[in-house]
Amino acid sequence: MADLAKLKAKGEAIVAVSLYDAWMARLFEGAGAHVLLVGDSLGMLFQGQRDTVSVTLEHVIYHTRAVRAGAARAHVVADLPFLWASRSEDEALVALGRLLQEGGADSVKIEATERQAPLIARAVEAGIPIMAHVGLRPQTARTLGGYPRQGRDAESAAAICATAEVLADAGAYALLIENVPDSLGNEITARVRIPTIGIGAGPGCSGQILVAHDILGFSDTTPPFARPFANLGAEAASAAQAYAQAVASGQVGSRPPPATRR
Numbered sequence: 665m666a667d668l669a670k671l672k673a674k675g676e677a678i679v680a681v682s683l684y685d686a687w688m689a690r691l692f693e694g695a696g697a698h699v700l701l702v703g704d705s706l707g708m709l710f711q712g713q714r715d716t717v718s719v720t721l722e723h724v725i726y727h728t729r730a731v732r733a734g735a736a737r738a739h740v741v742a743d744l745p746f747l748w749a750s751r752s753e754d755e756a757l758v759a760l761g762r763l764l765q766e767g768g769a770d771s772v773k774i775e776a777t778e779r780q781a782p783l784i785a786r787a788v789e790a791g792i793p794i795m796a797h798v799g800l801r802p803q804t805a806r807t808l809g810g811y812p813r814q815g816r817d818a819e820s821a822a823a824i825c826a827t828a829e830v831l832a833d834a835g836a837y838a839l840l841i842e843n844v845p846d847s848l849g850n851e852i853t854a855r856v857r858i859p860t861i862g863i864g865a866g867p868g869c870s871g872q873i874l875v876a877h878d879i880l881g882f883s884d885t886t887p888p889f890a891r892p893f894a895n896l897g898a899e900a901a902s903a904a905q906a907y908a909q910a911v912a913s914g915q916v917g918s919r920p921p922p923a924t925r926r
């Protein structure tokens with residue numbers, strides 16, 4: 665966490681990725697990612713569900729252990745799943761602790777409003793570092809009717825900015841800002857001392873995060889603000905097809921020639 669604060673102080677961008685397994689963790693850590701988030705977007709991209717509501721604490725612990733196993737140095741953040749932050753503080757604290765103790769996370773991300781400020785203060789006091797997620801909070805997609813951009817008018821932008829300041833004052837070590845106008849990402853970044861990590865919040869944040877599947881072009885639910893850096897979905901589909909055809913024509917089973925062996 666101190667390293668993330670230093671990166672912000674030096675004006676160097678924090679590289680963060682949301683992913684769910686050891687192999688991806690190794691890949692992105694090897695590429696220089698500072699932060700690996702075990703996001704509850706795994707509900708859509710791993711479990712094939714329509715949103716994050718299906719994701720349980722046990723699921724996030726399981727995936728965090730996998731990411732931890734693949735990450736030697738990066739800071740691993742686990743997402744607190746749906747509803748836990750609205751439970752009693754005592755119950756939420758137990759869940760936060762399990763993500764560190766059983767999952768091996770370094771810190772926990774909470775989708776938060778000002779109501780979660782006391783929980784954040786208590787968690788930090790107990791030794792659990794918290795990243796607070798503001799702007800679009802995907803766990804509220806069913807009440808929002810999807811994933812609309814937040815803070816589009818002056819009043820709601822001011823409210824998100826005020827929430828961000830309250831959560832920073834409560835002790836969060838970083839803010840994740842999702843799907844807001846660039847100007848709001850800039851304003852929050854200027855107002856808080858802690859690092860901000862944006863996803864669809866403009867290039868002015870202290871760092872950026874995208875979901876690994878979106879980066880690799882391995883998703884059909886990529887949000888408009890996520891830029892794919894490859895088209896592995898199409899390549900994987902043609903490999904799957906080539907494999908099925910090779911099996912059907914009896915070309916699989918014996919040792920492949922050395923040139924194609926890995």
Ligand code: KIV
Pocket residue numbers: 682701702703704705706743840863873875
């Ligand atoms: O769950 C997730 O992957 C996230 C990112 C979208 C930031 O919260």
